[in-house]
Amino acid sequence: MNSRERVLMSLNHKQPDRVPIDLSGHRSSGISAIAYSKLRSYLGFEEKPIRVYDMVQQLAIVDDDMLDYFDIDVIEMGRGFCLEDKDWKDWVLPDGTCCQIPYYINVEKRGDHWYLLADDGTELGVQTKGCLYFEQTHFPLLNSNIQSDDFSQLEEALAHTIWTGAVHPGAHLPLNDEGLSVMSEKARTLRESTGRAIVGLFGGNMFELPQWLYRMDNFLMYMRLYPDAVGRLLDKLCSLHLSNLEKWMGAVGPYIDVICFGDDLGGQNGPLISPTMYREVLKPYHRKLWNRAKELGDVKVMLHCCGSISELLEDFIDAGLDAINPVQISCKNMDASKLKTRFGDRLVFWGGGCDTRDVLPNASHGKIVEHTKRHTEIFNVSGGFVFQQVHNIMANVPPGNICAMYDAINTDDRRNNRVIKVFEGVLSKKAIGESLFSNCSCSKDKQC
Numbered sequence: 001m002n003s004r005e006r007v008l009m010s011l012n013h014k015q016p017d018r019v020p021i022d023l024s025g026h027r028s029s030g031i032s033a034i035a036y037s038k039l040r041s042y043l044g045f046e047e048k049p050i051r052v053y054d055m056v057q058q059l060a061i062v063d064d065d066m067l068d069y070f071d072i073d074v075i076e077m078g079r080g081f082c083l084e085d086k087d088w089k090d091w092v093l094p095d096g097t098c099c100q101i102p103y104y105i106n107v108e109k110r111g112d113h114w115y116l117l118a119d120d121g122t123e124l125g126v127q128t129k130g131c132l133y134f135e136q137t138h139f140p141l142l143n144s145n146i147q148s149d150d151f152s153q154l155e156e157a158l159a160h161t162i163w164t165g166a167v168h169p170g171a172h173l174p175l176n177d178e179g180l181s182v183m184s185e186k187a188r189t190l191r192e193s194t195g196r197a198i199v200g201l202f203g204g205n206m207f208e209l210p211q212w213l214y215r216m217d218n219f220l221m222y223m224r225l226y227p228d229a230v231g232r233l234l235d236k237l238c239s240l241h242l243s244n245l246e247k248w249m250g251a252v253g254p255y256i257d258v259i260c261f262g263d264d265l266g267g268q269n270g271p272l273i274s275p276t277m278y279r280e281v282l283k284p285y286h287r288k289l290w291n292r293a294k295e296l297g298d299v300k301v302m303l304h305c306c307g308s309i310s311e312l313l314e315d316f317i318d319a320g321l322d323a324i325n326p327v328q329i330s331c332k333n334m335d336a337s338k339l340k341t342r343f344g345d346r347l348v349f350w351g352g353g354c355d356t357r358d359v360l361p362n363a364s365h366g367k368i369v370e371h372t373k374r375h376t377e378i379f380n381v382s383g384g385f386v387f388q389q390v391h392n393i394m395a396n397v398p399p400g401n402i403c404a405m406y407d408a409i410n411t412d413d414r415r416n417n418r419v420i421k422v423f424e425g426v427l428s429k430k431a432i433g434e435s436l437f438s439n440c441s442c443s444k445d446k447q448c
Contacts, residue, residue, distance in 0.1 A: 003072075004195055010383040010384060022387065024059070024060075032059065032392065034093055035402070045066065048063055055134065056163065058134075070406050077190065078168050080187055081169040124136065124160065125162040132395050134166075142213075154240065183252060190255065198255065199258045242292060253298075254297065263282075265307065266312075266328070270311065275311050275315065283319050287319040301320060309324075310333040310338075310339065310342075317343065322347070323347070324351075326390045347384070349384065351388040353372055353375055353376055354368065354390065355390050356389050356392070360405060361394065365401065368404040369404055372404075372405050372408035
């Protein structure tokens with residue numbers, strides 16, 4: 001069973017030969033470029049340029065040697081783009097690590113701070129000194145009157161938010177004939193070059209995009225005060241998404257296995273809006289988008305949706321959702337056992353394998369292994385699970401902790417594969433120790 005078969009079997013709620021694993025298969029399953037640089041050094045991997053594909057979150061492209069080492073089963077469609085050195089330019093991460101960013105990203109340093117700019121020079125966000133990420137500073141429709149707006153400038157406004165104006169490789173191509181032709185060819189080439197399951201990042205955000213346009217506090221208020229205007233806005237936004245979806249799926253649909261939508265609807269203690277409001281305001285649009293994607297291609301639909309969202313999962317399933325990510329198990333009402341019992345036969349849990357808020361950065365190796373094994377065993381019953389830590393691996397996570405997490409889901413076959421790679425000369429002496437002793441009973445801080 002190859003990686004793609006393994007992922008698809010789990011997506012179809014069947015038990016694969018082993019747990020499928022995702023690392024950097026989309027923008028919420030990745031690793032901070034700072035943490036990635038340290039991990040490569042820790043394992044003694046060959047020095048390579050650290051390339052940042054998500055500028056806002058500063059996530060690294062995970063190289064093939066690392067994907068192979070951890071037996072990763074998923075790859076993001078964007079890995080088929082920006083493959084030449086000329087597609088990248090030099091930059092420096094907040095900790096002083098040299099890296100490269102896509103050629104089309106516009107950044108400018110003013111004093112001690114870095115600013116992220118749109119193509120026309122509009123300031124989209126800032127990374128202040130001491131901060132590890134960019135924060136949005138420009139909200140294109142902040143001062144507009146939503147009640148009287150006809151939303152004729154919506155498409156132009158969407159190019160001026162930090163999340164839609166500083167895109168990842170692949171999404172930088174325009175959805176015109178030329179761009180779609182290149183997109184299709186690159187996606188086809190990637191498909192032919194890998195046995196991994198391919199995730200295509202579409203986005204299609206219905207709840208978050210208006211927040212990026214008006215600012216979160218304003219849009220939440222508008223949803224209650226001006227429901228008719230919000231309805232007109234969402235009608236227009238959904239029409240734009242559907243038009244783009246038709247073009248995008250026409251180009252890449254045959255070459256991807258999963259399409260990833262996004263909408264963060266949860267906070268730490270529950271949904272950000274009531275389930276009733278979700279059903280009345282947003283669910284019809286999600287249903288349209290998710291089901292249209294399935295009509296346009298043989299794909300599974302995944303939603304990235306952070307926070308405590310157990311109250312919304314039944315509606316997501318009814319609207320056509322196949323998989324949910326990142327399964328934020330540290331939130332209220334997001335207990336792994338309860339989620340699996342209630343929804344596991346109808347919804348794939350793509351994540352929830354290891355808590356990244358408290359456990360992965362702070363716990364001992366033994367605790368990380370215990371925690372990860374427990375959640376993997378719960379979610380993996382009868383398939384319906386793709387292993388991923390909860391959201392991205394942050395910059396402060398020690399590399400040994402990352403290795404401990406993957407040790408917890410290593411099968412004997414995986415360990416044997418690492419040993420083979422060692423003796424083929426792929427890995428360093430440091431990695432030899434990680435491979436040969438990954439299943440030892442003592443702490444890795446001690447000598448075996």
